[in-house]
Amino acid sequence: MLAIQVHEGGELRHEAVQDPVAAPGEVVVELRAAALNRRDLLVAGGTYPFSLPLIPGSDGAGVRRDTGEEVVIYPALRWGPHEEAFGADFQVLGGPRNGTYAELVAVPEANVFAKPARLSWEEAAAFPLAALTAYRALFSRGGLRGGETVLVLGAGSGVSTFAVQLAAQAGARVLVTSSSADKIEKSVALGAEGGVNYATEDWVAAVKGLGGADLVVDSIGSTWPQSLDCLRPGGRVVVFGATGGTEATIPVRPFYFGQWSLLGTMMGSPRDFAGLLAALDSGTWRPVIDSVSPLAEAARAVATMASGQHFGKLVLSCS
Structure with missing residues (x-):
């Protein structure tokens, strides 16, 4: 597959990498769109000392390879048993685990939810983390x-x-x-x-x-x-x-x-995500998209995010 990887020095390269393989309890999602978050700047800038190269990106929407269902990804991994705060094993998709700046991503099955029908692929990818x-x-x-x-x-x-x-x-x-x-x-x-x-x-x-x-x-x-x-x-x-x-x-x-x-506060629990989906279902609001760029132009989109000149979400088209 094609993906964006962070290399030493924060360089973002669009390159061919090995397809992800789903472990037990996981699924592979064919991504249609991914969205940028400020966390990606910290990953690329080395604030988080993750092993490189690494595929960044926490937000994505696409199609489950095993069932064909249209899904959106909940980006918090292993939140833990308490609502008050995440546990010791908590991670966010996109560092240290490979994320969504790619054509494919493997995630736990518990982290995929039905794509809200009234949202486009770009809108569905844009809302989870933010x-x-x-x-x-x-x-x-x-x-x-x-x-x-x-x-x-x-x-x-x-x-x-x-x-x-x-x-x-x-x-x-x-x-x-x-x-x-x-x-x-x-x-x-x-x-x-x-x-x-x-x-x-x-x-x-x-x-x-x-x-x-x-x-x-x-x-x-x-x-x-x-x-x-x-x-x-x-x-x-x-x-x-x-x-x-x-x-x-x-x-x-x-x-x-x-x-x-x-x-x-930081991110949100599975119960928070369920509440967010309910708020989406009961309302008319929708994600604000500043712009959509091809996956290959992720470095330019990240630079736009760093500049702070955008309004709303920056999105990558993955297919």
Whole structure:
């Protein structure tokens, strides 16, 4: 088969590799589409010390070779027995195990679900990891309820586009931040009430002026102090990324005076994925696709993701 492999130095090569073989309890999926995630940047950049060469990619949709069923892949491997957090054997497809930047992928049978009928191949490939992350952050960890205000930092990322739509569907008031007026406008079209341009104004003061937030979804990391400062009394910040930095310092007294909660999250359990599929079935929202590229042009798509100029998901056509 043809696949994209990460080699030493982060080089992405489109090359012929051996077809995957399904182990007991596994199936081979003929991929129609795969989607990019920021995790792929970390894999290619060496942040995760996986053995190379390696096929990256966590998201994919295609056809089961053994049954002919159209399926979408749940990208969390061996979540473990507890809903609160994944277990010691947890992995994500696409490192250290070969992932979906390929024509074929072998995965546990438990990780394939029926492709949502109303989604295209590209849309089906685009939603699992990012939408699952957004779903768990909002509901399983963040406890979002209808009527609350949620602030989503960094409009335009795959996770943020899902978070806006899922929160709006749940009856929440949604605000976003971005340095791009265009991305704020596009987020409003997805269901946000409005947004704050952090490049031109004090975004914390602006959010407070809009009444503050009950829940902040923060993928930046270095913004923990500001995210907490946006909260109403008893509010929550849910964190799942560190795109802006891996360290933050917060003032202690305001934290406990405000009776705030700071919660970590990552990916989602099989129960979260079932909840996400139910939310998809009951709603009209769909993945936002920025662009679709041939598998052979994965390196260019990864560079686009690194630039942050896209809005929504970047997808690869695998067949």
